Each structure stands twice: as C-alpha cells, then as structure tokens.
Amino acid sequence: MAENHTQNKAKLISETRRRFEAEYVADKSDKYDPRDVERLQQDDNWVESYLAWRHNIDETLKMLDESFQWRKEISVNDLNESSIPRWLLEIGGIYLHGYDKEGNKLFWIRVKYYIKDPKTVLDKKKLIAFWLERYAKRENGKPVTVMFDLSETGINNIDMDFVRFIINCFKIYYPKYLSKIVIFDMPWLMNAAFKIVKTWLGPEAVSLLKFTSKNEVQDYVSVEYLPPHMGGTDPFKYTYPPLVDDDFQTPLCENGPITSEDETSSKEDIESDGKETLETISNEEQTALLKKSNPTEPTSKVEEHEKVDSKMKAFKKPLSVFKGSLLHISPAEELYFGGTESGEKKTLIVLTNVTKNIVAFKVRTTAPEKYRVKPSNSSCDPGASVDIIVSPHGGLTVSAQDRFLIMAAEMEQLSGTGPAELTQFWKEVPRNKVMEHRLRCHTFENSKPNILTLKENAFNMSDKTGEDIYLQLNRLLESSRKLEDQVQHCIWFQQLLLSLTVLLLVLVMSFFYLLYS
Helix, strand or coil, X not given: CHHHHHXXXXXXXXXXXXXXXXXXXXXXXXXXXXXXXXXXHHCHHHHHXXXXXXXXXXXXXXXXXXXXXXXXXXXXXXXXXXXXXXXXXXXXXXXXXXXXXXXXXXXXXXXXHCCCCCCCHHHHHHHHHHHHHHHHHHCCCCCEEEEEEXXXXXXXXXXXXXXXXXXXXXXXXXXXXXXXXXXXXXXXXXXXXXXXXXXXXXXXXXXXXXXXXCCCHHHCCCHHHCCHHHCCCCCCCCCCCCCCHXXXXXXXXXXXXXXXXXXXXXXXXXXXXXXXXXXXXXXXXXXXXXXXHCCCCCHHHHHHHHHHHHHHCCCCCCCCCEECCCEEXXXXXXXXXXXXCCXXXXXXXXXXXXXXXXXXXXXXXXXXXCEEEECCEEEECCCCEEEEEEEECCXXXXXXXXEEEEEEEECCCCCCCCXXXXXXXXXXXXXXXXXXXXXXXXXXXXXXXXXXCCCHHHCCCCHHHHHHHHHHHHHHHHHHHHHHHHHHHHHHHHHHHHHHHHHHHHHHHHHXXXXXX
C-alpha cells in the first residue's frame, strides 16, 4: 500500500512538471524567474507542497502560475536584509522565534507596531516574504504557527490588504507551511474584520484559526516561549542587528579542531581546557602535586604542565547559572571575553546534566566563521558536568551582536554517543523535546573589570560580593522592565482613548444623519 502511494505521488509530481512546462512556461518564460522554474524541476518537496493543498493537477497549475508571477514581481529570490528598510527590521513587529507545543516554529506578527499606510505596505509585504523564504529554504516543508498578536491595537492598526496578503502567503505562495494561526487578544472592534478573513481562508482552513486570550493561548504554546504580556516567562527581547535567533549555525571545530590539526593535540586541548579550568587549587599547588607524584619527571614536562596551568588560570567558574529542565548552564546570560589588549580571549561554558539519562548537546552561533568551540557536539552523563571552551578564531574580533545557542535533548539509555549516533539522534529528535538557551557575547578591555580574565590579584573580592553585584544588576534589569511595561500601558491607554473618540464620532454623525434624514 505504501509503495503504491509513493508511486502515485511520483506520477503526480512528474505530470505536474510536464504540464506546467508545456502549458505555462513554453511560450511565456519571461513571466517567471528562471530559478523558480529550475527549482520546480528538481525539488520534489516543493511540487508536493502545491499538490497537497490543491489535491488535483489543474488547480495546482493555476496556483503555481499565480505564485511564480508573484515571486518574480516581488523578487523573492533576491530578497535580503538590505532589501528591507532598516526601521522595519528594528521595530520588531515581524520575526521568527520559539516553538509551539507541536514543535512548529512561531512566526510572530505584532500588529500594534504597524499603522495602515499605503506608502509602507509594499515594504511590509517584502518583510513577510523575506522571513518566509528564509525559513522555507532552511526548513523545507516544516510548518510554522503564526502568532497574530493583537494586544494594544486599535482602528488605526487594521489593514485588511496586509492581512489578506498574509493569508495568500500560506494559501498560494507558501502552501503546506501553515500549522495554525493563533489570534491573541482580539479587540471587539475587529470582530467584523475577522469574519471577512474567514471567507478568504476558505472552509478547509478556517479550522486553523485559533482565537485566544491569556488563558487559552497556553493551550498551543508553552509559557517558556510566551512573552510576559501573554502570561509567559520568555525573557526574549527583540533587537536588531543581528537577525534574531533563527540564524544560529554550527561553529568551527565541530567536536574538535579543524582537520589540519592533529587529533591527539585536540584531545589534549579539550582535556586541559575542560576539567582543569574549574580547579580551585593554585598554580603552585598543582605544580607541587605534579612533582610529588612523579619526582623523576623531566623538567621540560613539568614546565609544560605549568604552561597549561598558567594558560587555564584565566578561567574562573561563572557566578550565574541558568537552571534548565535538562541542563544547568553557566554563565546564565552572557559570555565574557577579554579585550584585544589582554590576550585572554577564551571563555568557558559549563553544562551540568540534572537528569537521570544521558543528555546530548550541541552549540551553535550567529557567527560560525568567527568562533572555535570545543566540544560543540557531544553528550553529558547523568549528574556530570562538561566544560566547553569558546575562543575567537584567527584573530577575529568578538562582537556584542554575536550570540550562542545551546541545544540539549535527553537520550535513551541504550543510545550510543558516538559522532554517527549523535548525528542520527539530532535528525530524529522531536523539536518539542529540545531544550534551548541563548547566550550573548560581551568584551572587557584591560581598563575594565573582568570576572573571567583578570589574574589572581584581581580576585581579592569574595564570591559573595560577586553574587551581590549580580543580584543588584538583576534588580536594575527588573526595574527597567517594569518601566517599559508602564510605558506600554500608557500607549495602550492612549490608543483606547483614540478608539473611543472615533466610535463616539461615528455615533454622533449617525445621530445627526438620522435626525435630518
């Protein structure tokens, strides 16, 4: 049965390609971008996504024609960050971030940031297309959940043309990519507008609309990926540049150094960069222990150990800890690197497995060409800790815009932990089983205090004092968040007054119309 289904699907794909080439491309090739026509002939998944939505070849061909004309008109294949006005990227109204309970990526559209304006509608459409095309090329065929956030919106934010474009994106331009549309906190003023939206979706897709408030939205998205105004705990704050966390890639030195370096050297580096970094005994004590354990050891070997110890003394156990469901990660939020003059550019990430099973982990970054990570793809035994060394590669400069992503997932007891087994594991693990945590980068120059790179004489301050400073910083951050929330409430109140004023004006006009008619 499965074999027949596969054969039938292959026939439909082949017939769709043949007929599109003969009936649409042959005499009107200039209607489409040649790259799209070529991709249609090579990418089975792309053809199948159109067939799955329309179910028959005739309707599929019409949809392909409309979709390909739109793709050429808006130059989808050439869209990049420079194609979008910077203010649109900075405002944070449209972006990809987080996952729903089914493991689908969340596509956020925060309507309050956009006011209906014919002058900007094309740029907003390009921004939608930019994000969807970017996602589609990376996650071929995996659907997204649209988070249509209508909190703090009013009449000025209603742009039905823009809403219709978003519907068409999933109905025509990116079929099979829509999991559902979660509409949050819709004002009663927009009830009539969304009755029209239902007619655009069609009966087969109306069931994908989910109208929610703060209580219902958690049925679809867990609190860890919901912002506070939705009742969630996600600390994520949109900033640009760089593009948000969907641009994480594998850094240099996957499971060790680049291939030109010796494997034995790699193992020694990992061991010395790992377990020895968190030792609390001093350099002199370590040297004394080495000499005591092996009094006949050659002087050159003792000196080598001394060099390793001196090199690793720059690392201190970070004070802050993020307590995740699978791993405790330290530091909690920022990786601190030494300045360009200090020479101490490496930094340390400590992972501690808090489960009863082996946890696989991998490290990704927004600047893969810039950093070396050892190890970047490995596993951690129950109750054990793993030290990850992160260092800039080739003298490249650390930027505050760079970010790191720690991904972790629990493995079964009998699973192997070799490179091949880990590769297969990450291909099969469900997205909703993966824990993620993000870290920002921060640099210190010599003139500034640095908890990671100062030498021993800079550590006269006790751990308790450091923790007090950390707590004070947290209080300051919390105060700034509260101030931001107060500002947002003021904006919401102003919008409410404006909406009520418009409503009152309409009622007055209606009264006079009835009075004099």
